[in-house]
Each structure stands twice: as structure tokens, then as C-alpha cells.
Amino acid sequence: MEKPALRADARRNRARVLAAAEAAFAVDGLSVPLDDIARLAGVGAGTVYRHFPSKEALFQAVVVERLEQYGVEAQELIDSDVPGEAFYDYFTRVIEQASRNRAICEALGETSGSAYKAEAAERFRVNLTALLERAQAVGAVRADIDGEDLRALIVGALAVERFTPDSRHLVRVLLDGLRKV
Amino acid sequence: MEKPALRADARRNRARVLAAAEAAFAVDGLSVPLDDIARLAGVGAGTVYRHFPSKEALFQAVVVERLEQYGVEAQELIDSDVPGEAFYDYFTRVIEQASRNRAICEALGETSGSAYKAEAAERFRVNLTALLERAQAVGAVRADIDGEDLRALIVGALAVERFTPDSRHLVRVLLDGLRKV
DNA sequence: GAAGATACGGAGTTCTCACTCCGGTTGTCA
DNA sequence: TGACAACCGGAGTGAGAACTCCGTATCTTC
Numbered sequence: 521m522e523k524p525a526l527r528a529d530a531r532r533n534r535a536r537v538l539a540a541a542e543a544a545f546a547v548d549g550l551s552v553p554l555d556d557i558a559r560l561a562g563v564g565a566g567t568v569y570r571h572f573p574s575k576e577a578l579f580q581a582v583v584v585e586r587l588e589q590y591g592v593e594a595q596e597l598i599d600s601d602v603p604g605e606a607f608y609d610y611f612t613r614v615i616e617q618a619s620r621n622r623a624i625c626e627a628l629g630e631t632s633g634s635a636y637k638a639e640a641a642e643r644f645r646v647n648l649t650a651l652l653e654r655a656q657a658v659g660a661v662r663a664d665i666d667g668e669d670l671r672a673l674i675v676g677a678l679a680v681e682r683f684t685p686d687s688r689h690l691v692r693v694l695l696d697g698l699r700k701v
Numbered sequence: 702m703e704k705p706a707l708r709a710d711a712r713r714n715r716a717r718v719l720a721a722a723e724a725a726f727a728v729d730g731l732s733v734p735l736d737d738i739a740r741l742a743g744v745g746a747g748t749v750y751r752h753f754p755s756k757e758a759l760f761q762a763v764v765v766e767r768l769e770q771y772g773v774e775a776q777e778l779i780d781s782d783v784p785g786e787a788f789y790d791y792f793t794r795v796i797e798q799a800s801r802n803r804a805i806c807e808a809l810g811e812t813s814g815s816a817y818k819a820e821a822a823e824r825f826r827v828n829l830t831a832l833l834e835r836a837q838a839v840g841a842v843r844a845d846i847d848g849e850d851l852r853a854l855i856v857g858a859l860a861v862e863r864f865t866p867d868s869r870h871l872v873r874v875l876l877d878g879l880r881k882v
Numbered sequence: 883g884a885a886g887a888t889a890c891g892g893a894g895t896t897c898t899c900a901c902t903c904c905g906g907t908t909g910t911c912a
Numbered sequence: 913t914g915a916c917a918a919c920c921g922g923a924g925t926g927a928g929a930a931c932t933c934c935g936t937a938t939c940t941t942c
Contacts, residue, residue, distance in 0.1 A: 527938085565891080567891070575931090629860065669865070680856060682812075693875070693878040697878025710909065736922095739922095745922050751920085
């Protein structure tokens with residue numbers, strides 16, 4: 521349809537912007553000034569806007585990229601023959617990684633952000649739910665929660681982790697709660 | 702020392718500003734424009750600054766007021782002869798109330814905000830710890846967490862609650878985790 | 883290797899917001 | 913009740929940040 525093939529320098533700059541944005545958003549979240557990202561990428565502000573219609577759109581692009589990674593990781597675990605372990609491993613890993621990435625924390629915490637509607641985020645939720653249900657089927661996780669609940673709990677765990685880095689034992693409190701019943 | 706006794710109108714305006722700020726901050730957090738608060742209080746921006754040196758200071762004043770209430774509530778429960786129930790009741794109540802108050806959520810979530818150093822916030826933590834230790838002494842709460850951990854867990858629970866209103870069953874997951882061991 | 887399309891940079895524009903300043907008003911006290 | 917100090921409102925100021933515009937530079941194609 522509309523793929524006039526980007527010019528070589530344009531393609532290169534787009535990649536640089538994305539990389540700079542990923543790094544900057546991970547540290548400071550959405551509040552980082554766009555001009556800083558441009559400077560970090562060695563590019564003018566105009567160039568950023570040529571590739572992404574708004575700062576928000578750039579943020580989304582970064583977040584979606586990361587969520588897709590999480591989705592892939594979940595799919596790799598989905599056929600594990602120890603669903604309980606698979607679930608807890610995944611949960612723990614996501615918490616640990618995401619808590620060091622402020623962009624992800626903010627995006628997941630958005631109650632009704634458009635990020636959630638993005639196909640990648642939806643896939644994340646779907647995979648998370650699949651992993652959860654398999655673990656519930658073998659009795660490794662309590663039955664009275666669903667995928668949506670789990671997403672909320674992840675948001676909570678991220679808040680804890682951000683508040684008290686190296687809080688593995690606190691996440692364990694939550695995990696123990698999930699095992700119960 | 703320095704109490705030249707406020708003039709009657711000044712005293713009235715100060716109270717109005719505080720009330721307006723409490724309401725506005727509870728809904729939108731620190732991000733609400735100060736001019737909005739002034740208008741809500743039926744007062745000019747200058748008047749707000751005459752009573753509080755900065756928007757941040759006003760925010761602190763509001764938060765401290767609320768934290769003191771929590772402190773009082775904790776002290777009322779501290780001599781209960783069912784320390785486990787007292788603890789869980791208090792925990793649940795604080796979560797429910799605070800989750801509807803964005804100012805409190807933001808203040809508690811501040812990793813190293815000066816609010817935390819404020820005497821009221823410190824008293825909150827002390828009372829929380831006392832309640833916790835009594836519950837631990839009778840085996841109602843697992844022994845491997847301390848008051849500081851608990852504050853982190855409260856921050857997490859608040860994030861959950863904000864994300865999924867009416868999430869009583871999710872808080873229960875956390876409480877079950879606290880009972881374990 | 884030259885023409886023409888495409889992309890670039892960064893100064894400029896516009897908006898929002900915290901905070902200040904001062905001419906006017908109101909409370910207080912003799 | 914009058915005079916003085918305390919207090920008030922809100923226009924004004926300056927800083928910061930998102931986004932635009934256009935003269936210039938770079939890539940592509942023939």
C-alpha cells in the first residue's frame with residue numbers, strides 16, 4: 521500500500537531515534553523532554569517528528585516493542601510440562617525486568633491507555649492468561665483469579681519493586697498468596 | 702515565638718485554601734494547576750502563596766494532615782486483644798481509603814520524598830510497625846517482614862486498587878500471602 | 883554526475899504553569 | 913471612626929516543553 525521505501529539515511533535515523541527513546545524512557549518515563557531524546561540520537565527534533573507523529577506515539581512504539589518480547593517469552597513456556605514452575609518463573613522474570621524499565625511500568629499502570637488496546641499488549645495479556653490457566657489447571661495457582669486480575673497484581677508488584685529495589689522476599693509474599701487455596 | 706496572630710480574613714482564607722487543595726489533590730494528585738486550587742477556594746493565586754511558600758509545601762500540608770489521621774486510627778487499635786484482626790482490619794481500611802485519594806498514593810509512593818521524613822509520616826510508620834509486630838507475636842502474620850517492607854506492600858496494594866477498583870479479592874491474595882509461614 | 887525528490891536541523895511559535903508584584907481593600911485598635 | 917497595618921486579587925513574568933517551518937544538505941536515479 522504505502523511503503524515508498526525509506527531513504528537510507530532516514531532508515532538509519534529512525535533506528536537511532538528508537539534506540540535513544542528506549543534508553544531515555546526506560547530511565548525517566550514519559551516525562552523526558554523530546555528534545556533530549558533527539559539530542560541523544562544525534563538528530564534534530566524535526567526528524568523525530570517526521571518519523572513519529574507525537575511524543576506519545578514514540579513512547580507507544582517503544583513499549584509495544586518490549587511487550588512483544590514478553591509475549592514471545594511467554595509462548596516459549598506455554599507448553600512446559602511443569603506449568604506451575606513455568607508460571608512462577610515467568611511472573612518473577614517479568615517483574616524483575618519491567619521494574620527496571622520505567623516506560624513499561626507507566627504503560628502497564630495506565631488504566632485505560634491506548635497502549636493496552638495495542639495488539640502487542642493484548643497478545644501479552646492473552647499469553648499471560650494462557651500461562652495462568654495452565655498453572656491453575658494443575659492446582660499450582662489459586663482458581664479465583666483471572667488474567668485481568670493478574671495484570672493488576674503485576675502492576676502492584678512493580679510498584680513494590682520500584683519502591684524497594686531488591687525486594688525479592690516481598691514478591692515472594694505475593695507468590696505465596698497466589699499459591700494459597 | 703512567631704505567632705503574630707493571623708487576621709480573621711487571613712485565617713478564613715487559609716482554611717479555604719487547605720480544603721480546596723485537599724479536594725483537588727485527592728482527585729488529580731500533584732499535577733493539578735495551582736491556579737485551579739485558588740479558583741476553587743475563591744481566592745487569588747497570591748493568597749495561596751502568602752500562606753504556603755510553594756505548591757509542593759501545600760501538598761505536603763494536605764498529606765501530613767491525612768497521615769496524622771491514619772496514625773491516630775492505628776493507636777486506637779494498638780491495644781486490641783486480637784492483634785491479628787486489628788492488623789488486617791487496619792491494613793484493609795488504609796488501602797481502601799488511600800486508594801481513593803491520589804495525593805496519598807503519590808506521597809506514599811515517593812521513594813525518598815521529604816513527606817516521608819515529616820514527623821507525621823514517621824509516626825505513621827512507627828504505628829504501623831507496632832501493629833505489625835503485635836500481630837507477628839501471636840503468629841497472625843509471617844515473621845520475615847518488617848515495617849519498611851509493609852510500607853512497600855501498601856504502595857503495591859494501592860497500585861492494584863487504583864488499577865482495578867473493587868479489587869477486594871486481590872487484596873485478599875496479598876493478605877493470604879502475609880499469613881503464610 | 884546532474885536533476886529532482888527526499889530528508890535534515892534547529893530556531894521559532896505557542897501553550898501551560900509556577901510564582902511575583904503592586905494598587906486597592908479590609909480588618910483592627912485606639 | 914479614622915488611620916495604619918495586614919491582606920487581597922489577578923495581571924504579569926519567565927521558564928520549560930511540544931510541535932512546526934523552511935532553507936539547506938543528502939540520497940537516488942537516469
